[in-house]
Amino acid sequence: MPFYVSPEQQMKDKADYARKGIARGRSVVVLQYDDGILFVADNPSRALHKISEIYDRIAFAAVGKYNEFENLRLGGVRYADINGYQYDRRDVTARGLANVYAQSLGTIFTETNKPYEVELVVAEVGEDAETDQIYRLTFDGSVADEHGYVAMGGQADAVAQSLKDGYREGSSLEEALRTAVRALEAQDSERHLEATSLEVAVLDRNREHRLFRRLSAARIADLLAAAGESGGPGGSPGGGDARPVSGAGEE
């Protein structure tokens, strides 16, 4: 027997469903540091990534259902490559990509029974921190233009609160990583994250051509140790700079 469900109720049900799905997963944080943008995920897998390269200056981070955000990632790589091929590499922008994602997510949310249970960040590193762009996209296709830091996934509020307390503009890579790891540990009071249970990548504006780079577990451990010595984010601001953050050729 057909029955009437108001559009408001339908949308609310879908949104609740998507939110619950996203809240079950672990968190990802994205934050700016002096040389670019840092991505940190609470993700022990070496093969199933939550953070990926899209183009020369653009990266992607996601939480939620793997098959859904992976599909979006693959489509994003296509969008970037086809535009870069057709026009020029400089004509591929995070804004354009965020629009494509917003359209797709919006369409899926309104026109299908099951919304995507995902939340994304599309970030583009600029010539300096002022021109960095970070877009956050939610399951219904909303886009937010973020500055400084973003937290998404399970316990995102607690993680964001920790970021808000610890985040400082223009911090070094060591400090930013330490802040990010502390924030991810705020998901759960018992949580302690080792280098091997983190997925970390950067868009480093000092590199050439393709600026995306994943950090190996050894490099993450080194950075965390360096940050620990300098007293963490609350320590002396110069402490983290003792070690040059070149890392060229680093995996």
Added chain:
Amino acid sequence: MASHDSHTGRLPGLFASPDTSSFTEFLGAYSPQLLPGGRTPPVSRVGDEIPHGTTIVAVSFPGGVVMAGDRRATAGNVIAQRDIEKVFRADEFSAIAIAGTAGIGIEMVRLFQVELEHYEKREGRTLSVEGKANRLATMVRQNLAMAMQGLAVVPLFAGYDEERDGGRIFSYDPAGGRYEERDFHSIGSGSVFARGALKKLYRADLSAEDAALVCVQALYDAADDDSATGGPDLARRIFPVVAAVTSEGYRRLGEDEVGALAQAVVDGRYDSPGGPTAPLR
């Protein structure tokens, strides 16, 4: 872009179309007009009025491979361009160069570059050296109809093979035949002269720098006897493009480095116009 996606009310083609990590295959389904292979070849054979690129050489050495190309493009008896670049980075560990119709060749190189990067980003791994070489063979084959009408392109591909810690060189014919070459190879109109030089100058224990010198010598010999190949232009400071691929990745030699090599080669030719002589016995 938008024309493909709007009004469907579903996922745009970017997300829904064929499940492939090949950029070329995706482009064939999504925007076939952008593919070189999808075009109708000219009805009558094209003469030599369209610019052609000429001589490319490659030399392997322990730990890598060096590739070099002259800078001339010709349209019949006219020099169409004196500083064209025909040697390119294909990806981090390989290089590609083209001889033949310049326009189609450069398009093929761009497509090949995107193809490799696209696969790498989607799959999270790079293709094997053979995989890249085979992929290029397919792209050359797709140009066969054009080649029959006088718009042939033949690439030369060189990559660093991690398993062997050495360079590998692959040549092609217009029908897409792929041939692995040993030690060294040359393609293009001046290739016969360059190959003679390579044969005499090649040694199995060359250093990276000496391999680059061998390439510059061979290109000089090609330019000496082939009017479509340009020699080093000391007046304008236009030198061959020389690139090395090793475990460190692709590196194009700087203008000062190649300039010094070219100067040394030219200076040597004042004493011995035929270049270094090989021992007779």
